[in-house]
Amino acid sequence: MSQFYVTSTPEALGQHVSALLINKIQQQPNLVLGLATGSTMLPVYASFVRLATSLNLDLSQVTTFNLDEYIGLLPSHPQSYTYFMQHQLFNHLKSQPKQCLLPKSQAPDLQAECRNYSAALKNFGLDIQLLGIGTNGHIGFNEPLTSFASRTHIVELSNNTRQDNSRFFTNKDEMPTHAVSMGLADIMEAKEVLLLATGAHKAAIMAELYASQVTENLPASILKNHPQAKIIVDEQAASLIPAAGLIRL
Numbered sequence: 001m002s003q004f005y006v007t008s009t010p011e012a013l014g015q016h017v018s019a020l021l022i023n024k025i026q027q028q029p030n031l032v033l034g035l036a037t038g039s040t041m042l043p044v045y046a047s048f049v050r051l052a053t054s055l056n057l058d059l060s061q062v063t064t065f066n067l068d069e070y071i072g073l074l075p076s077h078p079q080s081y082t083y084f085m086q087h088q089l090f091n092h093l094k095s096q097p098k099q100c101l102l103p104k105s106q107a108p109d110l111q112a113e114c115r116n117y118s119a120a121l122k123n124f125g126l127d128i129q130l131l132g133i134g135t136n137g138h139i140g141f142n143e144p145l146t147s148f149a150s151r152t153h154i155v156e157l158s159n160n161t162r163q164d165n166s167r168f169f170t171n172k173d174e175m176p177t178h179a180v181s182m183g184l185a186d187i188m189e190a191k192e193v194l195l196l197a198t199g200a201h202k203a204a205i206m207a208e209l210y211a212s213q214v215t216e217n218l219p220a221s222i223l224k225n226h227p228q229a230k231i232i233v234d235e236q237a238a239s240l241i242p243a244a245g246l247i248r249l
């Protein structure tokens with residue numbers, strides 16, 4: 001059963017989560033780390049870079065797997081998730097992870113790429129997976145009604161998600177309609193999961209998640225079946241959750 005934790009600000013959340021990840025890497029230098037993109041991760045990665053630099057952290061045995069990548073954007077496109085990871089995290093680290101993997105959404109045979117990505121995840125075994133959440137409850141790009149048994153797959157983005165993410169695209173026609181995403185079954189196989197949410201625009205979905213049964217209507221609710229899932233939110237995202245349901249960090 002997942003537990004809800006609250007921090008004062010997104011920056012405090014970033015510090016808490018980055019310290020937790022760095023502590024894990026220090027204990028297990030070959031950690032397999034599942035990463036996410038999006039605004040929620042910005043304070044996490046900024047804090048991770050500061051802390052890793054000040055500790056001279058050795059990441060050379062770490063492997064990272066990202067959750068998802070858009071289809072139709074070159075890795076060099078500023079809105080691709082490959083570009084996001086390079087510019088928000090990897091380019092700023094003195095020590096580079098051994099491997100940084102994202103779904104290769106340019107692959108000529110995308111179905112084969114999806115199978116290979118799930119196979120690699122199984123082979124390595126995710127130690128810890130970071131997740132954000134969409135305002136419709138998606139995790140990765142697993143939109144409402146995605147099967148809980150899903151593996152890495154090609155996803156058609158919902159109108160809600162396209163609307164939310166169009167803020168990053170000056171030319172709305174460039175906003176992709178499809179992505180490759182880890183499936184919900186892949187995510188559930190991580191030994192530990194951290195779902196993060198910040199900002200008032202996430203308050204409604206977090207209250208819904210708090211109260212929800214486990215249902216495919218709300219993909220993030222699957223985490224209630226995970227033995228080691230923590231949900232960490234800032235004050236604003238927690239504002240509609242009863243205080244008694246929150247542990248203050």
Ligand code: F6R
Nearest residue numbers: 036037038039040132133134140
């Ligand atoms: C990103 C991802 C998405 C985002 C979610 C929240 O790799 O898989 O599920 O985590 O859409 O995005 P932000 O953080 O921008 O609100």
